[in-house]
Amino acid sequence: MDDNFITDVYDKSYQDMIGKDFNWLPFTGKQYPEVPKQDRVLILGESCYAWKNNATEICANKNHIRENVYNQMYDSGFFKNIVRTMIGKREITKAARKQFWETVSFQNLVTTPLATVKHRPNLDDYKKGWVAYWQIHEVLQPKICIVLGTEAAKIDSFISVLRRERELIDHKNELNLHFPKVGRYYAKTLSFDVKGKNIKFFFIKHPSSFFSWQAWHEFLNDNIPDVINYYQTKINA
Secondary structure (H helix, E strand, O other): OOHHHEOOOOHHHHOOOEOOOEOOOOEEEOOHHHOOHHHOEEEEEOOOEOOOOOHHHHHHOOOHHHHHHHHHOOOOHHHHHHHHHHHOOOOOOHHHHHHHHOOOEEEEOOOOOEOOOOOOOOHHHHHHHHHHHHHHHHHHOOOEEEEEOOOHHHHHHHHHHHHHOHHHOOOOOOOEEEOOEEOOEEOEEEEEEEOOEEEEEEEEOOOOOOOOHHHHHHHHHHHOHHHHHHHHHHOOO
16 A cells, blocks of 8 residues: 555544544545545445455454555445546546545445455444444544445434434534435435534445446435546546
8 A cells, every 4th residue: 555645644633532433544545635625535335355264353453444545446346436427427547546545535334344245234333333433533533424234223313423422412403304305216305504613414225236327426426526527627537
């Protein structure tokens, strides 16, 4: 992994949390600190897997997420679809994909590895993940969080953590929750204020199989056109 590809300016803020509240440092592109605050995006994946029964080794590697993004961003269909969804083009050059990942942050919601793709996180896994997320959010201050996956347990756990830790959000505003249909699926959108700053969450279909990046790009462009335009303008695809 090229250390010059990511920024470490936030890492000191994670020192007391890493290994206790979550295992892995978020991937944060080197240009993320320069992205205008109203355009900052954190992409929240779901899980990683202990394919070789090496869960202990994975948990001990605080750079595991960073290495995954760096090693797979050019060839993985999963990572390609994320960029296509944001940029709105199928064919995106290798250089443009690199530009994109240099400007965003990425983390997984589930804080411990699953055995295989056949294993699914449970409600407690998601709740622990959301508690960890809010600590990362405090450091990175994203304006937009794009959550990959629309499972009911994911949104239920999100609401549960917010209700349990009400100090996270401003009491004067209720959660603005909607379930718009995108193709055959339903997105989930939330908007609320955290310490006087509005933040938007978009739960979209996991960008793996049977994923229409065109439909989800249109959905995001309808909801956050200024952010999408920022990336389309900045990334020379």
